[in-house]
Amino acid sequence: MAAKPETKPSQWPLIVVTGAGGFLGSHLCEHYLRRGQKVVGVDNFSTGTPKNIEYLRGLPGATTNFSFFEADVCAPWIQWLQSSDRPLIFHFASPASPPLYQKLAFETMAVNTTGLERAMDWADRFGGRCVFASTSETYGDPLVHPQPESYRGNVNTMGPRSCYDEAKRFGETLVYTRNWKRGTAHGLVRIFNTYGPRMNPSDGRVVINFLVQGLGREPLTVYGDGTQTRSFCFVSDLVNGIARYAESDLTEPVNLGNDREFTILELAQEVRILFGNDLPIVHRALPADDPVKRRPDLKKARELLAGWSPTVPLSEGLRLMLEWLKSTEGSAK
Numbered sequence: 001m002a003a004k005p006e007t008k009p010s011q012w013p014l015i016v017v018t019g020a021g022g023f024l025g026s027h028l029c030e031h032y033l034r035r036g037q038k039v040v041g042v043d044n045f046s047t048g049t050p051k052n053i054e055y056l057r058g059l060p061g062a063t064t065n066f067s068f069f070e071a072d073v074c075a076p077w078i079q080w081l082q083s084s085d086r087p088l089i090f091h092f093a094s095p096a097s098p099p100l101y102q103k104l105a106f107e108t109m110a111v112n113t114t115g116l117e118r119a120m121d122w123a124d125r126f127g128g129r130c131v132f133a134s135t136s137e138t139y140g141d142p143l144v145h146p147q148p149e150s151y152r153g154n155v156n157t158m159g160p161r162s163c164y165d166e167a168k169r170f171g172e173t174l175v176y177t178r179n180w181k182r183g184t185a186h187g188l189v190r191i192f193n194t195y196g197p198r199m200n201p202s203d204g205r206v207v208i209n210f211l212v213q214g215l216g217r218e219p220l221t222v223y224g225d226g227t228q229t230r231s232f233c234f235v236s237d238l239v240n241g242i243a244r245y246a247e248s249d250l251t252e253p254v255n256l257g258n259d260r261e262f263t264i265l266e267l268a269q270e271v272r273i274l275f276g277n278d279l280p281i282v283h284r285a286l287p288a289d290d291p292v293k294r295r296p297d298l299k300k301a302r303e304l305l306a307g308w309s310p311t312v313p314l315s316e317g318l319r320l321m322l323e324w325l326k327s328t329e330g331s332a333k
């Protein structure tokens, strides 16, 4: 079962979420709106969807506590965000699936660098804190397994994943250098594969792809031989971890995800079970630079984040996500 979310409001008078129309951004907004906090969301809908904003507007208290701005966070913030409240800013705006960040390669590099600087500028101006959504992709195709935060990665600067991986890595350097040179206390979390309701049904990531294929009674597309591994975290677990990190004064990177590792074939089998075990599997070419193995070392997260640990098993999370997908069938983006 999902861990009970904390209900205590945070010490921050204002929560700002960039990428509020996206998957993780919308869940972060929901987490804080359900605690009765004032939340400002921003998105330019390059990969997020207005449906997620409509959903947030329907939550209890959202009429007074939630504001949304359709804007590009790489543009100066002064034009749209006018507040002197001390903000906790989650910089989560970015394409995140390989097909989308490859399509929006320049935008991906900009939002994780220029956009991040704008977010930190705003936080500094009003005595706030910024938390950057970094990624397991900072480890690239890892040669150390599982991946601890001390591992420096095996990343290609010139390949189809570079626009995302290197932008996130440079984003981490921007956070580190600002804290070092200016005495600020911004932070970052390294997010591993996450799934759950409100993922974009056409974003191309493996869990949503398989569920959409299953619902359409289509074969599950396994890239390569399916022996590559990932570790899948249900979104409620991830959001609880992010909130705990953000509300601490940590500035060092912390891995967040689930440390139960599956091959892609094992994931396909879990999905087949949901659909009565008779879906065929077809193999497609393995994309270039697709990491062979990925599993977070969560020792640091468990030690530093007040006993946080992922709790939702894959079978349960997939069932919850399928329920959501069925309820939105026909209205998906």
Ligand code: UDP
Pocket: 097, 098, 193, 204, 205, 206, 207, 209, 210, 221, 222, 223, 224, 228, 230, 264, 286, 287, 290, 291
């Ligand atoms: N994958 C797959 N079938 C799909 C989509 C993805 O087999 O329909 C594989 C992909 O090659 C990768 C893994 O699933 O090995 C996870 O891919 P995803 O795009 O979800 O995220 P990544 O972890 O690669 O960024």
